[in-house]
Amino acid sequence: MSQQVRVRFAPSPTGALHIGGVRTALYNYLFARQNDGVFVLRIEDTDQTRYVAGAEDYIYESLEWLGLIPDESPKVGGNYGPYRQSERKDLYRQYVDQLIEQGHAYYAFDTDQELEAMRERLKAAKAKNLSYNAITRRQMKNSLTLDAQAVQELMDAGTPYVVRIKMPLKEEIRFQDRVFDWVKAHSSTLDDKVLLKSDGMPTYHLANVVDDYLMKITHVIRGKEWLPSSYLHVLLYEYLGWGEQRPEFVHLPLILKPSGEGKLSKRDAQEYGVPVFPLEYHDPKSKEILTGFREEGYFSEGLINFLAFLGWNPGTEQEIFSLKQLVSDFSLDRIGKSDPVFPVDKAKWYNQQYLKEMEDSRILAMMKSRAQHQGISLPDWEDAKFTALVDLMKDRITFPGDILEEASYVFQAPESYDEKTLKKKWNEVSSAFVKDLKDTFAKDEGAWEAEHIKHLLQDLIEKQELKFGKVMAGVRLAVTGLGGGPDLMVVMELIGKEETLARMEKALSELNK
RNA sequence: GGUCCGUUCGUCUAGGGGUUAGGACGCAUCCCUUUCACGGAUGAAACACGGGUUCGAUUCCCGUACGGACUACCA
Numbered sequence A: 001m002s003q004q005v006r007v008r009f010a011p012s013p014t015g016a017l018h019i020g021g022v023r024t025a026l027y028n029y030l031f032a033r034q035n036d037g038v039f040v041l042r043i044e045d046t047d048q049t050r051y052v053a054g055a056e057d058y059i060y061e062s063l064e065w066l067g068l069i070p071d072e073s074p075k076v077g078g079n080y081g082p083y084r085q086s087e088r089k090d091l092y093r094q095y096v097d098q099l100i101e102q103g104h105a106y107y108a109f110d111t112d113q114e115l116e117a118m119r120e121r122l123k124a125a126k127a128k129n130l131s132y133n134a135i136t137r138r139q140m141k142n143s144l145t146l147d148a149q150a151v152q153e154l155m156d157a158g159t160p161y162v163v164r165i166k167m168p169l170k171e172e173i174r175f176q177d178r179v180f181d182w183v184k185a186h187s188s189t190l191d192d193k194v195l196l197k198s199d200g201m202p203t204y205h206l207a208n209v210v211d212d213y214l215m216k217i218t219h220v221i222r223g224k225e226w227l228p229s230s231y232l233h234v235l236l237y238e239y240l241g242w243g244e245q246r247p248e249f250v251h252l253p254l255i256l257k258p259s260g261e262g263k264l265s266k267r268d269a270q271e272y273g274v275p276v277f278p279l280e281y282h283d284p285k286s287k288e289i290l291t292g293f294r295e296e297g298y299f300s301e302g303l304i305n306f307l308a309f310l311g312w313n314p315g316t317e318q319e320i321f322s323l324k325q326l327v328s329d330f331s332l333d334r335i336g337k338s339d340p341v342f343p344v345d346k347a348k349w350y351n352q353q354y355l356k357e358m359e360d361s362r363i364l365a366m367m368k369s370r371a372q373h374q375g376i377s378l379p380d381w382e383d384a385k386f387t388a389l390v391d392l393m394k395d396r397i398t399f400p401g402d403i404l405e406e407a408s409y410v411f412q413a414p415e416s417y418d419e420k421t422l423k424k425k426w427n428e429v430s431s432a433f434v435k436d437l438k439d440t441f442a443k444d445e446g447a448w449e450a451e452h453i454k455h456l457l458q459d460l461i462e463k464q465e466l467k468f469g470k471v472m473a474g475v476r477l478a479v480t481g482l483g484g485g486p487d488l489m490v491v492m493e494l495i496g497k498e499e500t501l502a503r504m505e506k507a508l509s510e511l512n513k
Numbered sequence B: 001g002g003u004c005c006g007u008u009c010g011u012c013u014a015g016g017g018g019u020u021a022g023g024a025c026g027c028a029u030c031c032c033u034u035u036c037a038c039g040g041a042u043g044a045a046a047c048a049c050g051g052g053u054u055c056g057a058u059u060c061c062c063g064u065a066c067g068g069a070c071u072a073c074c075a
Helices: A019-034 A055-066 A085-101 A112-124 A148-156 A204-214 A224-239 A268-272 A300-308 A323-329 A344-357 A360-374 A383-396 A402-406 A419-425 A428-443 A450-463 A468-480 A488-495 A497-511
Strands: A006-009 A038-041 A105-108 A162-165 A172-177 A181-186 A194-196 A219-223 A248-252
Touching (some): A019 A300, A085 A194, A085 A204, A172 A224, A194 A204, A204 A224, A344 A383, A383 A488, A419 A468, A428 A468, A468 A488, A468 A497, A488 A497
Antiparallel strands (some): A105 A162, A162 A194
């Protein structure tokens, strides 16, 4: 009987969920769904000093927007709760005691100053390793150097202490990672990491191992930044007697800045014009507003597709995958080892692909919300008219909000005329044609619809023995102020007859000065 | 500095002892078109370097270089 797959996404609520975290959540989700497993959300809030109010809600909202809904979480509960580490505080103590009893951990009473002094001393001695480890702990104030009575006295006096793991001096630690295969490290290069902090909270390392065990996690899928501390985790599983049940490790390559220097960070959003967060985030501390993929006009489906391909690929030439397809085709074995640079252009390309297939109503809703977000007021049109505009622009934009800019002339008469087009295309012929066209329109009593407008235009062109191409640029310039754009007949229909005539009139008087 | 991990077009990547080293983004040219875009076609563009192993290495091994992560009572 093979056990049920259980994976967890374990962010820490210290701010906005980073896009790298979103990818980790996605891979966990895909793997869980594919194996009819369980996707757990665990909140790792053991650092009370870094806790940020609202960060947890931000995580839920982000996952919801993306459709990556956890099966078990602080919000919906589950059989292995609580799912917030701060609420599990009392659980960890017994495992710490067990480790101390078995001689795998010890109390340490060193103050910050003493720790600092130790590092200074080592630095002065040109030591290679500045850490609290199997060698240096012999000179420090801990339950290995102090006798039992001294330790008891310190405890009784309420002296703050931490519990550290007693790292073996000479031992090779190795494990098989699903992505990196066999990796190994020597214990002499590792340090005596703190397991229990002086406030009684566990550190990440202890809480993580204990919770993964208690929550019956079968696969730990997380960022590669954890690879170096995995050796410590492996040791902990063994010391706690859980070596056999240790989950499989799957370390994901890190997403690098567009410049390739270092991992993608908060600052890069401004620098490269790419969001780094799924949703807009209002930092309660710095008061900064950090832009999100959602607000920038990215579709969640496209973002998921893009993110899935950042480190994974199906081995075929198919690029477009729905979440459902990803669930069936995803495989841990096809995750790459090297860190990808965040490919900004590709993120946009994916969005464009999804936009082309998207229903107009959804694009329209996003366009409207973008307008509101930007403080742009839209005319009081019926949705059908807006939809026609969306349809007109769909093929030439990347984000729904692009319509606002690219087709701004639909909402507002041009205030200036494109210099280049003016120089090249505005001449006596086009000027005369615009005037005649205006008169034709004015006299006509037919319905003001693109088809009909086209007829009027064609008739006039024929009558004057002109060519479409010769004359259209001038008309477009007069109506939109630009040298290019979508089907002009539809544009004229959208802005209305009256406005079209007014614009032609204005162009004739302004451009012929 | 130390430890761990990585290295195929500018970028995301496929491949893997003998291939014209494949695709995508971006770029360029051409076609379509009332212009811009979409679409279509074509093109430029890569196995970091040095040693081995081998009949043969981009692929396997070892070094070097470069890059990244970690090195907190942060996760």
